Amino acid sequence: MELLNLIFLMFMTVGFARILANVLPIPLPFLQIALGALIAIPSYGVRIEIEPEIFMVLFIPILIWVEAYSLPKNSFAKDCGPVLGMAIGLVVLTVILCGFFINFLLPVIPLAACFALAAVLAPTDAVAVAALAHGKLPERISRKLGYESLLNDGSSLSLFAVAITALLSGVFSPVEAGFKLILMAVGGLAVGGAISWLVGKGKSMMAARGFFDPITPVFLMLLVPFAAFVMAEHLHLSGILAAVGAGWMQSRLEMLPKNIQTRMLNRSVVHVIVALLEGACFVILGNALPGILEGTVSNHNLNTFSLFDLSEYVVLITASIFVTRFVWIYGYKKLTVLYKRLTRTPHKPEQDALVSGLMTVAGVRGAITLAAVMSVPVVIAGELFAGRDIMIFLAMGVIILSLVVGALGIPVFLRFVQGDAEKSQAKEVLLAKVTASSAVIRFLEEWEHTHSIGKDAGEAVMMTEVLARVMADYRQDVDALDSVDNVRERAQAMEALERDLRLKAIGVQRKALFKLRRKRLIDDEAMRQLITDLDYSEAALQ
Numbered sequence: 001m002e003l004l005n006l007i008f009l010m011f012m013t014v015g016f017a018r019i020l021a022n023v024l025p026i027p028l029p030f031l032q033i034a035l036g037a038l039i040a041i042p043s044y045g046v047r048i049e050i051e052p053e054i055f056m057v058l059f060i061p062i063l064i065w066v067e068a069y070s071l072p073k074n075s076f077a078k079d080c081g082p083v084l085g086m087a088i089g090l091v092v093l094t095v096i097l098c099g100f101f102i103n104f105l106l107p108v109i110p111l112a113a114c115f116a117l118a119a120v121l122a123p124t125d126a127v128a129v130a131a132l133a134h135g136k137l138p139e140r141i142s143r144k145l146g147y148e149s150l151l152n153d154g155s156s157l158s159l160f161a162v163a164i165t166a167l168l169s170g171v172f173s174p175v176e177a178g179f180k181l182i183l184m185a186v187g188g189l190a191v192g193g194a195i196s197w198l199v200g201k202g203k204s205m206m207a208a209r210g211f212f213d214p215i216t217p218v219f220l221m222l223l224v225p226f227a228a229f230v231m232a233e234h235l236h237l238s239g240i241l242a243a244v245g246a247g248w249m250q251s252r253l254e255m256l257p258k259n260i261q262t263r264m265l266n267r268s269v270v271h272v273i274v275a276l277l278e279g280a281c282f283v284i285l286g287n288a289l290p291g292i293l294e295g296t297v298s299n300h301n302l303n304t305f306s307l308f309d310l311s312e313y314v315v316l317i318t319a320s321i322f323v324t325r326f327v328w329i330y331g332y333k334k335l336t337v338l339y340k341r342l343t344r345t346p347h348k349p350e351q352d353a354l355v356s357g358l359m360t361v362a363g364v365r366g367a368i369t370l371a372a373v374m375s376v377p378v379v380i381a382g383e384l385f386a387g388r389d390i391m392i393f394l395a396m397g398v399i400i401l402s403l404v405v406g407a408l409g410i411p412v413f414l415r416f417v418q419g420d421a422e423k424s425q426a427k428e429v430l431l432a433k434v435t436a437s438s439a440v441i442r443f444l445e446e447w448e449h450t451h452s453i454g455k456d457a458g459e460a461v462m463m464t465e466v467l468a469r470v471m472a473d474y475r476q477d478v479d480a481l482d483s484v485d486n487v488r489e490r491a492q493a494m495e496a497l498e499r500d501l502r503l504k505a506i507g508v509q510r511k512a513l514f515k516l517r518r519k520r521l522i523d524d525e526a527m528r529q530l531i532t533d534l535d536y537s538e539a540a541l542q
Contacts, residue, residue: 006048010287013039014279027407028131029282029366033400036286048287055284055371057229059277061243063367064153065225066274067126068247071146079144082332086144087151090328091122094321095159101320102394105313109387112170113376116163117391120373121321121398122156124149125366127278132364132406136414141355145362153368154241158184160372168380188238192228192245199224200253218269224250240368281367285399288374292392310390314397321398322405325363330356354417361409364402369395437474444471506538 017031024031039046050058076083099115106114126149129137137145161184162177203220225243232242293307333352339345373395376388448467513530516522522530 006046009039009046010048010280010283011276013283014276017279017283018275027403028279029128029403030407032279032282033286033289033403036283037289038286040287040290046287047291048284050284053375055374056239057226059281059367060240060371061225061229062222062273063127063277064150064240064243065228065247065250066270067146067150068244069251071150072143075143076147079140079147081336082329083144083147083151085332086148086328088155090325091119091152091155091159093328094122094324095119095156095163097324098317098320102317105316106387106390109390110167112163112167113385113387113391116160116167116376117373117394119156119160119163120369120395121317121365122159123153123365123368123372124363125368126150128364128366128403129362129406129410132403133362133410133414137358137362137410138417141359141362141417145359150244154185154188154238154244155181157240157368157372158238164377168377184236184238185241187235188232188241189245191232191235191237192242192247193249195228195231195242196224196246196249197253199227200250221250222269222273278367281370285367285370285396288370288392289396292389292396310393311397314394314401317394318398318401318405321402322360322363326356326360329359354413358410358413358417361405361413364406365395365399366403369399440474441471444474503538506534510534 013035014032017028017035020026020031020035021028036048040048095115095118097118098121099111099118102117103109103111103114109117124145126146129145129149130142133142158181162180166177199220203217224246228242228246229239233239330352333356337352373392376391377385378388379385444467448463510531513522513527513534517524517527
C-alpha cells in the first residue's frame, strides 16, 4: 500500500508541475525538480526510493524507444558524420579528459570511479532540451541533438559498465574493453531490431486474420522496448541500444495498424506515458536531492570536503564538460569547412561559432545520468564505497547546473542564430500531401470514365456532382503548392478559413449534443458514440 501511495504522490506531483508550468514562466523540468525536493524536506517529507535497476527498466526503455521511433530516418544520412562524432568521439573524449580532471580534483576517489562518473555525465537529454527550448530550435540543430542523445546513451553507459568492472576487479585492459564496447553496441542493436521485427511480423499475420481488437496492438507495441531491453541486458549487451534498435526497426516496419481507432489510441497512450515518465524522472531527481545532500555532509569518510568545496567542484566539472563539448563541435565544423575547401566541394556558409555555442549549451544532462549514477555499487571489495555519495552529489549538481545553463543560454543564442533557410520537413509534408492528392484525382478521373458507361442521365448527373464534391478537396491541396503565387496564396487562405469554420461547426455540434443530454433526450451510449465521431473529425482537422 505504501508503494501505491508513493506512485500516486509522484504522478500527482508531475501533474501539478504541468499545471504550474502553464501559469508560471518557469521551464517545466525546474518545477518538477523543485516540487520533488519540496515533498522530501526532512522534517515532514516523503522519500520516493526506487532501486536503480528497476528505475532503468521501467523508465528508460520506453523513453529511448519513443525517441528512436519518432526521429526522421532519411535525414540521418545527412547528419551521420557530426552525429556519430558527438555520440562516440565526443563521449570518449569527455570520459578521458573529465575523468582525469575529476581525479585531480578528488584524488581520494579511485581513477576508475572518476572515469565511471565522467561516463554517466557524458549522455545528453534531448527531452530536457525540448522542454527548455519550447520548440524554437532550428530544425536541423534539433534533429542533430535528438540523434546525439539517442546514440550517446548507449556509448556512455557501455563505457560506464567497463569503468565499473575495472573498479570492482581492479584490472583494466584497453583491448578487452574496446572489444566489449563493440560487442555490446552491435549486439544490443541487433537484439532490439530482431525482437521488433519478430513482433511486427507476428502482429501483421494475426491482424491479417482478424484476431486483434484495437487495444491489443498498442499493448504489444508498448511491450517491445521493455522486452528488447531486458533480453539485451540478460545477454550482457547494451539494453539502451536494444531499445534504439527496436524503435528504428519498428518505424521501418510501420507497425502502426490500419485501424484508425488503434492509431489514435496508440498516439494518445504513448504521449501520456512519455509525459508521465519524463516528469517522474525529474521529480525523483528533486526528491533525492535533500537525502543526498544530507548524506554527503554527514559522510565522515570524506569529511575533508565541505559543501562549498563540492559545489565548487560541480561548477568546475560542468565547465570542463561544456568546454570540451564546444571545442569538439566547433573544431569539427572548422575541419569540415577546410576539407570542403580542399576538395572544392560546395558548402553553405554557417554561423559556426554561434551554432556551436547553441549546441554546447543545449547539451544538458538528465534522466540517464541520474539512473546510471544511482547504480554505482555500495560495496566494493567487501567494504562500503565511501565515494558513492560524493559521485551522486556531483552528478546531480551537474544535471541541475546544466539545466540552468541551458535555460539561460538557449534563448540568448536563439536571438542570433538564424533559423533554417527552408523548413524542409514542412515542405516534405506539403509535397507528399500534394502527391497523394494528385493520385486521388487521377483515380477519380479513371473511375468516372469506367463507371459512366451505361448510366442513365439521372445517375450520370448524380455521379458527376458527387465526384466534383470529392475532387474539390483534393484539388485545393494541389493548388496549395502551385507555382503561381496568387493561386497558392488563395488556396492556402481558403484551406485555413475552411478548417477554422469546420472546427467552429464541430464545437457548435458538441454543445448541441450536451444540451440534448442535459434534457435527457439522448442516453449516455448514443452521446458517447456521437462525441467520439466529432472527436475523430476534429483530430483530422487539427
